[in-house]
């Protein structure tokens with residue numbers, strides 16, 4: 001069974017077709033880059049996958065189930081949608097503690113994930129005093145709390161410094177090598193190209209390419225992921 005299955009997923013906001021009859025599926029053990037221009041529908045797709053937004057039609061499933069049907073979602077899928085979900089007055093450690101308690105996860109695991117994302121020393125500070133990159137790291141720690149086999153990350157590199165970007169790349173590769181499914185959206189195509197195995201490219205809510213990144217680049221006669229992306233989008237608009 002595929003880890004993630006998007007089937008004819010559609011979301012309309014009034015006249016705006018944010019996601020339009022989108023289908024793709026992802027297996028385990030690979031990193032997939034989710035690519036599209038501003039407003040292409042990436043966040044809306046991920047929000048539907050994670051049960052935050054209700055589809056107009058179609059389905060988004062995680063190991064065969066809609067997110068809302070999952071018994072213990074934290075242990076199956078870790079998500080980073082918005083680094084500003086944490087209460088600003090909470091200390092980093094306590095913000096994770098609240099999530100851990102809700103998911104029946106130990107305090108020891110909270111310390112482990114803080115260590116993993118390099119936030120142990122800042123964990124006693126309030127979230128309001130964190131930089132964007134620190135909030136992003138805390139969001140990643142939250143996604144990893146339940147040690148989930150599936151990770152869904154919306155723009156995880158946003159706000160990270162060059163060391164952070166490199167650290168994230170290694171982290172995602174290690175997670176995929178452990179057999180996890182990693183779906184990551186990003187605009188930073190040069191960086192993404194160094195990280196991902198597969199890509200799903202969307203434009204105006206519709207799928208325009210899907211498959212192993214290297215094959216798509218070769219088949220498209222492109223020289224890079226950025227090149228491929230620009231060609232695909234231009235072709236779609238001509």
Ligand SMILES: Nc1ncnc2c1ncn2[C@@H]1O[C@H](COP(=O)(O)OP(=O)(O)OP(=O)(O)O)[C@@H](O)[C@H]1O
Nearest residue numbers: 013016017018036037038039040041042043044045
């Ligand atoms: N809550 C909403 N109400 C109305 N329109 C929305 C809403 N959320 C998203 N949209 C619209 O849906 C379309 C897709 O937006 P979405 O945020 O999914 O794109 P995206 O690919 O994540 O963009 P970006 O790369 O800029 O983050 C856009 O036209 C956006 O304006």
